[in-house]
Amino acid sequence: MKKLVLCFLVATASLAVNAQIEIPQPSPSSTIEQKVGLTDVTLEYSRPSMRGRTIFGDLVPYDKVWRTGANNNTKITFSQPVTIGGTELKAGSYAIYTKPGKTSWDVYFYTDTNNWGNPQEWEESKVAATINVPAMENAMTAETFTISFDDLSNSGATLGIKWANTYVGVPFEVPTDKMVSSAIDKVMSGPGAGDYYSAAVYYFSSDKDINKSKAWMEKALSMMTPRFWHLRQMSLIYAKAGDKKAAIEAAKKSLAGAEEAGNADYVKMNKDSLKEWGAM
Secondary structure, eight states, X not given: OHHHHHHHHXXXXXXXXXXXXXXXXXXXXXXXXXXXXXXXXXXXXXXXBOTTOOTBTTTBOTTSOBOSSSSSOOEEEESSOEEETTEEEOSEEEEEEEEOOSXXXXXXXXXXXXXXXXXXXXXXXXXEEEEEEXXXXXXXXXXXXXXXXXXXXXXXXXXXXXXXXXXXXXXXEOOHHHHHHHHHHHHHTOOOXXXXXXHHXXXXXXXXXXXXXXXXXXXXXXXXXXXXXXXXXXXXXXXXXXXXHHHHHHHXXXXXXXXXXXXXXXXXXXXXXXXXXXXX
């Protein structure tokens, strides 16, 4: 009988431990992904609701640092550097903390994102950027704490923080013009040495137009200080194009560079080719 009772208790305990009843969270988590210009921005935060409570000045005291939401700290991630309040933030993740006031809020972007709520010890050295923004009255009551991406443009957006009858907007700028201008300059200036070199090697290895391969390789090497592996490819392309004299000259230069670098593999490959072409 004792064994039967013991087995029953063990079975009951096992059922209790393995129970997996999922219930709604009082402050559900939210993740928003937003493209701003050419910058990917991801926001992760938890969303408490009013539930009849007075929020600012009571549940959330004025003039004290707030986690800006519930549960874990609110986190924002930028794929490119952004500018907030005149300060450039590097690409990466930041915790968003705020200090709500009656007429304005201080908003902090904090480099330590692994905090449950506020950090146990606030470190000013971890504040990457701070901005003071006006607190405005919201015409419509926001029952649930909400952060949104407002006023989207190619050059930036506003991080809108809404709860109860309060709205604060945190503007940030993204480097769209710099990125596009750089891309335009690169494309309009034509292919680089690496582009010509890759195209030449591909045409050679794929048995495509060897004359194009030769022309592209010559263009590539004219735009760089060629190393022994570049010259090795040059020699092979010349040989395939039927210009044995140029192939031998390039192979000898590649051999000298490989010997100087102590690269035995390239030394052997060049010597084998020079023997094949009657130069050794």
